[in-house]
Every structure is written in C-alpha cells, then in structure tokens.
Amino acid sequence: VGHHPYTNIYKKDPDLHNSGGGIRFTENETWNKNHEGQENKFMMISNLLLIGLNIKNSLLLIFTKKYNGCVDKIPVELKYYMLHVFDIFLYVYAFFIAPFKIWTPFYAIKHVIIPYYILSSIFSINAALNHFQTDSIKGKSKNWYIHQVITSNNFGSHFPHYYLSIGLNYQIEHHLFPSVNHCHLRDIQPIVKRLCEKYSIPYHHSGGYKDGIKSVYQHIRNMGKKPT
Numbered sequence: 596v597g598h599h600p601y602t603n604i605y606k607k608d609p610d611l612h613n614s615g616g617g618i619r620f621t622e623n624e625t626w627n628k629n630h631e632g633q634e635n636k637f638m639m640i641s642n643l644l645l646i647g648l649n650i651k652n653s654l655l656l657i658f659t660k661k662y663n664g665c666v667d668k669i670p671v672e673l674k675y676y677m678l679h680v681f682d683i684f685l686y687v688y689a690f691f692i693a694p695f696k697i698w699t700p701f702y703a704i705k706h707v708i709i710p711y712y713i714l715s716s717i718f719s720i721n722a723a724l725n726h727f728q729t730d731s732i733k734g735k736s737k738n739w740y741i742h743q744v745i746t747s748n749n750f751g752s753h754f755p756h757y758y759l760s761i762g763l764n765y766q767i768e769h770h771l772f773p774s775v776n777h778c779h780l781r782d783i784q785p786i787v788k789r790l791c792e793k794y795s796i797p798y799h800h801s802g803g804y805k806d807g808i809k810s811v812y813q814h815i816r817n818m819g820k821k822p823t
Contacts, residue, residue, distance in 0.1 A: 597666035603746040609663035619818045621732055626822055633819035634812050653683050724750050724807035725766040729814045730799050743770040750801035753781050
C-alpha cells in the first residue's frame with residue numbers, strides 16, 4: 596500500500612527503510628560513521644531482521660497508527676485491531692513455536708527455520724535488485740506512470756530469472772499494473788519498453804543476477820562512504 600504509490604520516495608516508501616540495521620539507501624538520509632562498510636552487512640542484516648521487523652512493524656502499526664513511520668493506518672473498528680494482534684501471534688506460533696512442540700529442535704530447525712530463512716533471503720535479493728539501484732533510487736517524476744518506470748528495475752530474461760524470482764524480474768511492468776498476474780508481464784514488457792523508447796523515458800534493465808547484485812552492492816557501498 597505504501598510502496599507502490601510512493602516508490603523510492605524518502606519518508607514515504609516504507610520499503611526504503613526496511614533494513615532496520617542502519618543501512619543508508621539514499622542521499623536524503625543523514626550519513627553517520629556506522630554506515631561505513633555497510634555493503635558487507637547489508638544482506639545479513641536484511642535477512643536476519645526480516646522476520647523480527649515484520650512482527651515489530653505490525654505491532655507498532657496498532658499503537659502508532661503508522662507502518663514503519665511512513666504509511667498512515669486507516670481507522671477501523673476495535674474488533675479488527677484485535678484480529679490483527681491475533682494474526683501476528685498466530686504467525687509467530689505457527690512458525691517459531693509449534694514446530695518445536697511437534698518435532699525435535701533439530702528437525703524443526705531443519706524443516707521450518709532454515710527453509711524460511713532461505714526463502715526470505717531469495718526474496719530479499721530479488722527485492723534489492725528491483726529498487727536499490729543508483730538510477731532507480733534517484734528517479735523521480737510528478738507523472739505517476741513515469742515515476743513507476745524510472746524508480747523500478749527489471750533484470751534478466753524470462754528463463755530462468757522469471758521462475759527464480761516468481762515474476763519479480765518484470766518489476767517495471769508489475770508497478771505499472773500491480774493487479775495483473777505475473778504470468779502476463781512477459782507479453783506486456785515489450786510494449787512498455789517500446790513506449791519508453793518512443794518518449795525517451797529511462798528503462799532500467801540489468802543483465803541478470805550477477806550484474807544486478809554487483810550494481811546493488813556498489814550503490815550500498817557508495818551510500819556508506821562519507822559525503823564530500
């Protein structure tokens with residue numbers, strides 16, 4: 596809800612501040628000495644804190660009426676607040692308590708915690724390639740459609756990247772048509788690209804995982820350096 600209308604806009608996009616580990620993604624964020632060398636801890640922090648941050652931000656949403664300090668909560672009836680709290684505790688119980696009651700700790704870690712962490716890591720990598728690129732971070736336009744294009748980044752080809760990312764590699768098309776199933780983005784992509792070329796709108800596309808990860812790493816590294 597917050598990420599799509601305000602993609603990569605400082606203090607508007609909650610996903611731009613989701614690391615929770617002091618990672619500086621944009622020049623708008625004040626630099627401090629803790630940001631030095633942040634490229635080496637970025638993925639570790641993002642993945643280790645992903646679970647805890649989802650729980651923390653969801654709980655804070657109830658009391659502060661904001662998600663990650665960005666998105667305002669729409670007022671609802673008390674019963675929905677209570678259902679939201681119940682949902683959070685059910686989530687924690689299902690993933691981090693019940694498996695240890697049913698199985699031995701070794702089996703629970705092997706078949707629940709480790710797969711959960713691996714899948715979270717895969718999602719974090721794909722999400723980083725989609726938006727944490729220098730050109731995407733700096734992109735900005737008052738036109739909503741143009742803004743979605745220049746603040747997003749596609750990567751790779753349909754095979755194997757589409758299947759490895761569950762369609763997230765067509766991120767530009769996903770942001771333009773968020774309600775369209777990912778299976779259709781392959782057919783939409785050439786049309787969007789031709790339109791961007793016609794009107795000289797930057798269309799960001801990384802060659803694949805290798806190129807995309809290298810450029811994200813370089814961006815995080817540059818943001819960690821003390822501004823001159």
